[in-house]
Amino acid sequence: MxxxxxxxxxxxxxxxxxxxxxxxxxxxxxxxxxxxxxxxxxxxxxxxxxxxxxxxxxxxxxxxxxxxxxxxxxxxxxxxxxxxxxxxxxxxxxxxxxxxxxxxxxxxxxxxxxxxxxxxxxxxxxxxxxxxxxxxxxxxxxxxxxxxxxxxxxxxxxAPEYPLGLLAFAAFLGIAGSVLLARRVKRQTLGLEPQEITRLVEHREALLHGVREGVLGVDEQNRITLVNDQALRLLALPADSLGRDIDSLDLGDRARDVLTGRTDGVDQIVLRRGRVVVLNRMPISSVGAVVTMRDRTELVDLQRELAVHRDTTDTLRAQAHEFSNRLHTISGLVELGEYDELQRYVQRISHHSEQWHAEVTARVQDPATAALLIAKSSLAAERGVGLRLHEGGFLGEIDEELSADVVTVLGNLVDNALDALESTKDAWIEVELRHSDEITVVVRDSGPGVAPEIVEEVFRHGFTTKAARGGERGLGLALTRQICRRRGGSVEVHNADGAVFTARLPLEEA
Structure with missing residues (x-):
């Protein structure tokens, strides 16, 4: 310089x-x-x-x-x-x-x-x-x-206007000013020369775009000042996002709130275009903030698989518990010599089980969905909740991909209903399946319902909030909404003597 x-x-x-x-x-x-x-x-x-x-x-x-x-x-x-x-x-x-x-x-x-x-x-x-x-x-x-x-x-x-003395004085001032300016700039750049600054920037760019985590920087006006390739991919941002305002981008309300700091906290979960992203925002004084993000989609998928195994274990445990109780009853009737009552008891429990299996297999022709309903019936019975099918419901044969989505949506909605009915007497859950140009899944319960002020929050945030009082909340509902939207469908909830969740899944994925 x-x-x-x-x-x-x-x-x-x-x-x-x-x-x-x-x-x-x-x-x-x-x-x-x-x-x-x-x-x-x-x-x-x-x-x-x-x-x-x-x-x-x-x-x-x-x-x-x-x-x-x-x-x-x-x-x-x-x-x-x-x-x-x-x-x-x-x-x-x-x-x-x-x-x-x-x-x-x-x-x-x-x-x-x-x-x-x-x-x-x-x-x-x-x-x-x-x-x-x-x-x-x-x-x-x-x-x-x-x-x-x-x-x-x-x-x-x-020359009368430019004598040699004036030129010499101007040269002295210019050289002295240049020396002072160069010293000041060198102090501001921590003693680094331009070539060293260039190498430092190149190293930072290589490091920024080489990490697997997403990094996004914003200034005090919430304009993007720094973004790497991983952040663009995780948040599905356009390539020209640098310099743009956060609120001007096509992001959900949840993502905007976290990126701008309106929602603070550690490990904030955001659902974005089929991905589960964990965001952490760190404010920087007089500069703005840096947001780091990690992809938890694979982890959530693994959690869902573990949840399926857990549900299977719970179902087997419930069935074992129920079978054990029945064996104890049969053993007692044998010891008492009540053989006629024993015969009626065995016929009654076998008839109930066969009736439920027959009802499910008659109205649900998708094996995975039918198996889920049979398993959830045992789990609900253990919790003292009655699970029933709507009389007009029917589900025909569907492809494996749609079957997996229906099982996930139905399982999440039934689980949320069971959570909502933990302290409710004479509790029941009704499942209605309709098969036309789309699959409609309706889950009704006899619980307290969903508070009106959080009807949208239970889907948008995807985690428990202090305002939630109906029990129908959690990441499962957010994933349910994500699956429905991915297929071009929707999910909504309203109250009618309890919570009524309605999910629509088109036959062809959007």
Whole structure:
């Protein structure tokens, strides 16, 4: 930076000098040209010069006196008198006598005065030519008066507006200012040179785009100042997001709240385009904030698989518990000798089980969904909750992908209903499945319902809030909504003597 500043100062001084020289040269030609023309006209108008030119041999000494006198009085560098042929008769330099007077583009031989630049004695000079005219109009001779043109140093020194002292003072100020500026900038850059700063930035960019975690920086006005490729992928942001306002991007309310700091906390969960993303926002004083993000989609999928196994275990445990109770009852009836009652008891429990299995398999032709309903029935029975199918419900055969989505949605809704009915007497859950151009899953319960102020919150936030009082909440509902939206469907909830969740899943994924 110091070298660059010094080069700029030198160029500036050189430019000032060039303009100064040009202005001085223009002033010199204008002022001295008129002065030399006046000197030559005075000499040419002198009567003694006319007389002396008629007798060139005897009057050369007298012409030399006229020339020398005019030079001394006017301050001209030279005054030359030549005859009508252009031969020098008198000059301040004796060596020029007898030589032809350089005329160049001069029009003096045609009887006109002329002012211009030419080389006199090998030196560039400003010359004025004036003809000496006789009484009858003939040309008797030529008078030339001139000044030597100043060189570059003389022109700068003679410039009235840009003297050498001013240029030297400007150079001193410029160099001192450049040194101080370079020292200040070096302190601000922690002593790093430009090449080191460049390498540091390149290293930061490589590190930023090489990590698997997403990194996004925002300023105090919530404009994106830094974003890596992983953050663009996780949040499904456009490539031109840098410099844009967070609120102007196509993000959900939940993501905007976390990125702008309206929602704070550690490990905030955001659902974005089929991904479960965990965000952590760290404010930075006078700069803004840095948001780091991790993809938890695979972890959530693993949790869902574990939840399926857990549900299977719970179902087996419930069935084992129920089977154990029945065995104890049968054993007691045998010991009491109540064989008729034993026969009726066995017929009753087998009939109930067979009836539920027959009802499920008759109305639900998808094996995975039917198995889920049978398993959830045992779990609900253990919790003292009755699980039933709506009379008009029916689900035909569907493809494996849609079956997996239906099982996930139905399982989450039934689990949330069971959680809501933990402290409810005479509790029941009703499941209705409708199969048309879309699969409709309706889950009703006899619980307290969903508080009106959190009807949207239970889906948007995807985690338990303090305002939630109906029990139908958690990440499962957020995932349910995500699955429905991914297929181009929807999920909603309303209260009708309890919570009623309705999920719609089109047959073809959007």
């Amino acid at each position: 110091l070298s660059g500043q010094l080069v700029i100062i030198l160029l500036l001084l050189a430019s000032v000098a060039v303009f100064s020289v040009a202005e001085t040269d223009q002033t010199f030609r204008a002022t001295e040209g008129r002065k030399m023309l006046s000197v030559a006209e005075d000499v040419a108008a002198t009567g003694g010069v006319r007389v002396s030119l008629t007798d060139e041999v005897s009057s050369q000494r007298l012409l030399a006196i006229f020339a020398q006198s005019a030079q001394n009085l006017s301050g001209a560098d030279f005054v030359i008198i030549a005859d009508h042929r252009g031969t020098v008769l008198a000059a301040t330099d004796p060596d020029q006598r007898g030589l032809p007077l350089p005329l160049g583009e001069s029009r003096v031989l045609s009887g006109r005065a002329w002012v211009g630049e030419m080389a006199i004695g090998g030196v560039d000079s400003l010359v004025a030519h004036v003809p000496v005219v006789s009484r009858d109009g003939g040309i008797l001779g030529i008078v030339a008066a001139g000044r030597h043109s100043p060189d570059l140093f003389q022109a700068v020194r003679q």
